Amino acid sequence: MSASFLNAFLFVGFPYLMLGLAVAVSILRFTFRPFSYSSLSSQFLENEQLFWGANLWHWGILWVLGGHLVGFLMPRTLLWWNAQPVRLFILETTGLVMAMLALFGVLALLLRRATNARVKAVTSRMDIALLALLLLQVGTGIYTALRYPWGSSWYAASAVPYLRSILAFAPRAELITSLPWGPKLHIAAGFLMIGMIPFTRLVHFLVVPLWYLWRKPQLVVWNFRSGTRG
Numbered sequence: 001m002s003a004s005f006l007n008a009f010l011f012v013g014f015p016y017l018m019l020g021l022a023v024a025v026s027i028l029r030f031t032f033r034p035f036s037y038s039s040l041s042s043q044f045l046e047n048e049q050l051f052w053g054a055n056l057w058h059w060g061i062l063w064v065l066g067g068h069l070v071g072f073l074m075p076r077t078l079l080w081w082n083a084q085p086v087r088l089f090i091l092e093t094t095g096l097v098m099a100m101l102a103l104f105g106v107l108a109l110l111l112r113r114a115t116n117a118r119v120k121a122v123t124s125r126m127d128i129a130l131l132a133l134l135l136l137q138v139g140t141g142i143y144t145a146l147r148y149p150w151g152s153s154w155y156a157a158s159a160v161p162y163l164r165s166i167l168a169f170a171p172r173a174e175l176i177t178s179l180p181w182g183p184k185l186h187i188a189a190g191f192l193m194i195g196m197i198p199f200t201r202l203v204h205f206l207v208v209p210l211w212y213l214w215r216k217p218q219l220v221v222w223n224f225r226s227g228t229r230g
């Protein structure tokens with residue numbers, strides 16, 4: 001298999017395959033198995049390890065994903081910010097710390113699934129595959145940040161135009177095919193993660209009840225008559 005063919009598959013064909021799979025299976029799952037749109041929490045089986053693992057993971061990954069989203073929406077602003085070495089250092093240090101929190105969180109969740117007998121009994125192969133892929137994704141991101149300190153600028157200058165070209169159905173794989181294997185693996189694993197979402201418990205984030213944030217407060221009225229018991 002030639003390098004050009006592999007690059008074409010990983011960064012042109014594979015992204016569309018994963019995006020199409022994610023959309024199609026998510027719709028089918030919601031249509032035929034709507035009640036499976038759940039995180040399938042195992043909190044009632046074990047809570048202490050879950051508390052630390054889930055909190056570290058969510059706090060870390062939400063900051064990291066938020067930074068990626070801001071860079072995607074405003075790449076020029078990100079490059080302007082990075083023009084000052086002090087600001088670049090602050091940004092990359094903050095991102096690295098958040099990524100480390102996410103790494104410790106996913107390791108704690110993986111250890112919990114592997115060592116706690118009660119949780120292990122309800123753990124599926126897909127649960128382990130999901131955690132392993134999350135570990136790969138966070139690990140390659142941290143490797144890129146440590147190995148190539150220009151990561152955020154590279155993201156704005158190369159990855160963002162590439163990702164936008166994918167969404168515009170005019171892929172420009174040449175923007176990233178010359179990059180080192182670390183960033184390329186991070187991108188490919190990201191698309192694999194998107195394709196896996198509808199097959200895992202991670203699908204629950206698609207139906208997060210955000211409307212609760214602006215719903216009017218509900219008034220609860222007790223209907224209790226003195227001297228009666230239910």
